[in-house]
Amino acid sequence: MKRAIRQALQGLMPHLPIKIAVSRNGALMRIAADEFEAFPLEDGDELRIAPGFIAKLLHGSPDGSRHVPLRGGKTLQVPAKVEMFDYKGFRIPKHLILLTGAGSETLEPIGKAHIANYRKYMGLAPEMSILEIGCGIGRDALQFIDILDGSGRYVGVDVTRDSIAWCIKNITARHPNFTFRHFDARHELYNPLGTKGTTDFVLPAADRSVDRIVLGSIFTHLFEDEIVHYLSEISRVLRPSGRTYATFFLYSEETVSAGRKTDRTPFKLRFEHRFGDGCYVNDAENPTGAVAYTDEAMHRMIEKSGLALDQPFLKGWWSGAFDDAVDGQEVAILSLRNSATI
Ligand SMILES: C[S@@+](CC[C@H](N)C(=O)[O-])C[C@H]1O[C@@H](n2cnc3c(N)ncnc32)[C@H](O)[C@@H]1O
Secondary structure, eight states: OHHHHHHHHHTTGGGSOOEEEEEETTEEEEEEGGGGGGSOOOTTOEEEEESHHHHHHSEEOTTSOEEEEOGGGOEEEEOSBOOEEEETTEEEEHHHHGGGTSOGGGHHHHHHHHHHHHHHHTOOOTTOEEEEESOTTTTTHHHHTTTOOTTOEEEEEESOHHHHHHHIIIIIHHOTTEEEEEOOBOBTTTBTTOSBOGGGOOOSSOTTOEEEEEESSSGGGOOHHHHHHHHHHHHHHEEEEEEEEEEEEEOOHHHHHHHHHHOOSTTOOOOOEEEETTEEESOSSSGGGSEEEOHHHHHHHHHHHTEEESSSOBOBSTTSOOTTOOBSSEEEEEEEGGGOOO
16 A cells, blocks of 8 residues: 555655754754755754655655755765764765765775775776766775876776765765766665666777776666676776676575574674575565575676676675684675686
8 A cells, every 4th residue: 555655646746845854062053955956954953754654655765865856867975963983084874884884993904904805806007997886975986096096097887866966966976087977777785766777888988998896785776687798898898807796695505504504793684585597686676676686696696797706705704604814794806707807
């Protein structure tokens, strides 16, 4: 019932007089939804969507914020409270950091650990051209700033419009060789009101132009056709000497039985629901919340794309199955098929 009402109201929403009520130090300001983006929010502001019955019908994100549709196909992500995290001179909204799957206290250590792995398993150099698919709030971009010089270039893409808007307003403004692109692909958690599909997305890079491509916890939220699409796009834009670092959840007897016992993540990863050939999801109601693939399924997708594994999959920490884990999830290091070393 709620779902039906919600769907019927979606088309209507941009035309309703939705307001965002901002409480600050005892004062209350009411901002029209389509003027909200320009409103200078402050740390500690409490936000409420009015009228309240509409707020209840809006889609929510994993961080608890609500998606308000605006005219022109845009959406606004409204958290209950604005809290800022100061890092490297940037003021980063904490609710957008939470969409990385972790909090602000780990923004730097996780970002640095990613970079250490990229260096170790792919190599990095200051003049490289880097593409990140699913860059979120720029957890890695904030570290790449210290690595790339003026001749290097970073492009981040994501389906979460508010994160990309923040990155453009803040990171690109200071580092013009760092650019960000929003892609309005629908994702049930991250962009529930998206108007396109992942397979419609052409990566913003010329053929054979990118040195390094990273995808941190993106295949963990996508299905096979979407992954194959991204892998094929990667195979188009990667240079012959290029490398890709893509993380995923490996579904195997070993990982799943260990994971169910160790319960190492806050996400209660069980992967009990089969959702396709070699594809298992954690929550059948919200399947793209966490998706795992068997070894065979991963090889099949890579095989379809023109890419090849550069080395055997690196082990992930999430399940607790491996003592030699190098990242939170399993990792595929990929090259163009003719350039791969295995
Ligand atoms: C777990 S977060 C990881 C973010 C980032 N890689 C990091 O490590 O901080 C997953 C990200 O994937 C993005 N995402 C989901 N579906 C996507 C898609 N089809 N294409 C690109 N990004 C997507 C989400 O918006 C979110 O930013």
